[in-house]
Amino acid sequence: MRTKSIKSKTINVVTLGCSKNLYDSEVLSGQLKASGKEVVHEGSGEIVVINTCGFIANAKQESIDTILHFVDQKQKGLVEKVYVTGCLSERYQEDLEKEIPDVDRYFGTQHLRHLLKELGADYKHELLGERVMSTPTHYAYLKISEGCDRPCSFCAIPLMRGKHKSKPIEDLVREAQILASKGVKELILIAQDLTYYGLDIYKKRELAALLKTLVTVEGIEWIRLHYAFPTGFPEEVLDVIRDEPRVCNYIDIPLQHISDRVLKSMRRGTTHTKTDTLITQFREKVPGMAIRTTLIVGYPGEDQAAFEELKAWVKETRFDRLGCFTYSHEENTHAYALIDDVELPRLWSYSLKFHGSLIKKR
């Protein structure tokens, strides 16, 4: 490879996993660009930064395959440096350092400053809200908080992202203004847990207040809510969705299951009855609102009765959008102590055939 000076080397940021990771890559790229670095997203460059996912088995494998691919590229002389950051790196740094030592350096999710320094850039606090967008210019994700305080038994997120940390409303408004000035018309609010927003810094749930402020940002026409949590859902958010035309009649609220026994084992802090009450409240307060949910099938101990209860409930509830995932047995989670005893064929039967039949009915 022809050698360029450090300054002129292109940094290729490769992102795996969810929209929250994409957001982090956009922030990283914004910081690099501000330090005069040439940055591409999913392109080609002498330096590669892989922002990994460590959430479930399939995602971890994809991240490992991607690391191995770029390590191979490095061994062939096609790239010079390979850095790994993100959730997989946070969760398994020591193991990765032993197993894939050809990576130049691993960084955790909280080590943006160190990663920037390694890449010859400085962290600039004044860049708060400045990102290099990788979505189409008319919509953008807005991460309103980081981490999660929920104790869900199956979830490895707190191991990788730490405790819940809300961003102040004024910072988010500033970020929204910057995005709007770049042509963004739709903001998609994301977090590990949207419902919890504000409890840490304002000592009360402040998602409704945040929405009421964001709708005043000139140029933003749609605001959409993703990753709400059912337990402790602040009712006043529904009033804002109903009354503010710029807040989409849409909510994404992962409910995971409906069997009381499974919900208790999952440590979700809710029940079948409470969940039904919440959905009824959604539909009464905001008629016509699209409700999106995601479910886990095959959780340890999910017997036939619990499975049939879930199926019947999905049929009755008639969600507008539904995603169905198979359980992933994750080490260091509470559920890892349980026996992963549900056979996969049943899961696929459910998630493919049943899902298809529901679509036709709607």
Added chain:
Amino acid sequence: MCIVDRYEDGYFVARTEFDSPDVDNTVLIDAKKTFLAVGTFVYVEIVEASDFDLYGRVVEGL
């Protein structure tokens, strides 16, 4: 009302407020009949539906 996300395979791919990018349904508008700018809002009449997507044509504002 829909927002136009992109052009793909002879269609403008749009979304209603009830659909999020990447994870939900889209509204497909025949690009042979209508030219649309990506990132704009348009009113669309739904004329057909498949399992995951809707087909529509652009109409005047309501």
